[in-house]
Amino acid sequence: MQGRGAPSGSTVMSTYVGPIFRSRSRPSRASSTLPGSRSLTRFVIALLDVRLDISTVRYALGGSRARPREHEEAATGRRSRGAGTRAGRRWAFAAVNAGYLAGTCADSLLAPVFPVVAVDLGIGLESAGFAFALLAASVAVGNVAGGFVLTHAGPRTGAGVGLVIAAAGALIAAGAGSTGPFLAAQTLMGGGSGIFFASGLSAAATLAGERRRGLAMGFFGIAFSGGLATAAVLAALGSVHGWRVAFAGSAGVSVVALLAVLVVAMPSRPERIRGAGADWRRALGAPLAVGGTAAASQYGTISFLPTFAVVTWGISPVAAALMLAAARVLSVPSKLVAGHGSDRLGARATAGAIGLVLAIAGIAWTLAPAFAIGLVPAVVFAAAVSGLGPVANVLALEAFGQRGTMLGLFRSMQIALGAGLSALIGVCASWFGLRPTLAVAAALPLGLALLARRAGRAATAVARDGQDAVAG
Secondary structure: OOOOOOOOHHHHHHHHOHHHEEOOOOOOOOOOOOOHHHHHHHHHHHHHOOEEOHHHHHHHOOOOOOOHHHHHHHHHOOOOOOHHHHHHHHHHHHHHHHHHHHHHHHHHOHHHHHHHHHHHHOOOHHHHHHHHHHHHHHHHHHHHHHHHHHHHHOHHHHHHHHHHHHHHHHHHHHHOOOHHHHHHHHHHHHHHHHHHHHHHHHHHHHHHOHHHHHHHHHHHHHHHHHHHHHHHHHHHHHHHHOHHHHHHHHHHHHHHHHHHHHHOOOOOOOOOOOOOOOOHHHHHHHHHHHHHHHHHHHHHHHHHHHHHHHHHOOOOHHHHHHHHHHHHHHHHHHHHHHHHHHHHHOHHHHHHHHHHHHHHHHHHHHHOOOHHHHHHHHHHHHHHHHHHHHHHHHHHHHHHOOOHHHHHHHHHHHHHHHHHHHHHHHHHHHHHOHHHHHHHHHOOOHHHHHHHHHHHHHHHHHHHHHHHHHHO
16 A cells, blocks of 8 residues: 555656666766777776666655655755756757758768669769769868858758758759759759758757767767668659659658758857867867768778678678668667767767777678678678767867857868778779778778777876876
């Protein structure tokens, strides 16, 4: 028999058992940037480390009539934000992720529908290369322009302008009757997607808060994967009902995301920081190292993985496609784990741990003599690479999160590095062979472990100097 004020069993299970397990306080910077295997061990332990909230248990068992949140408010004298405010932030966060999904769908739709478009509009291979280059260049230019819009007008305007341009480009592409208008439409679609990025990234981080910034970047990365999947679905529909339907669908996705962004309460314009542009090279260092490694591995190493599996292991193209599809599915939890690790251990230590995993798995599958041996490390490599994206975004936000132009420049340089290194892999593969080239490329993430080690030494030195100053 329950006492007065004690909650029912269902209420305890649904409302209070969930929050019983809470993360420990975040370790200091000096202890969270450990190199090599020690960093990887701490990364795994931190994800499993939980503690018991005694006040929640006491309330659940009926020993206290005050809810745990009321205990906290009574002790601190502060009242938490209302449920409406939290709900509004969640809806806004969902709208931002929907916008990123729409933007990614817009700039990735060309590849899967191009074979059908080429036949209908008479686009040759030379024009095909120009179309893809034009799309990539428009995304890069749009990233920089989007950072400028974020700085001067705020995330709502930046996100809205990007989605409007992407939707307009998709509609123009759907109605294009020749190569010229179609290529112009791709420029608009890529530019709109690029303009959205800086505002979307800044808004997602602000809405989530500093303590959950890494996890927010994990969900932001999942929205990117959702955009790729949406583009694939639209391309499949276009192959049945005509490629114009695919572009009309992309426009519809952008319009829906635009309405969501306009309705929700978005963060205000970030404060402009003056006189801080001289250190831009130093600020871009760590974010670009992680982001560039992610882009090079994603667009270079993994792009050649199916070809490597068919040529070297002798499997069928269908089996290679299924292997890559399995890795894409596993990339979703990979992004969440990487984001959570950034919150718990710090982004640099998490990047070092992921880099170590990637190097081990990459060397294993590139040197594997048979498919049965290389399958698991290949899937692990392709899935874990996706975790570097959220970590790179966290590092960028920590280094220059209030400078919108820097966010755009970071994204543009990341894309340029990925494109350049993927082209280099192709050239080296033709000269030295596919296996040795991919073995070197797959070991490239090992440099991230060295980056974490250097950061750990620097943090330890700072901590020792602080202790000496206190002791003195």
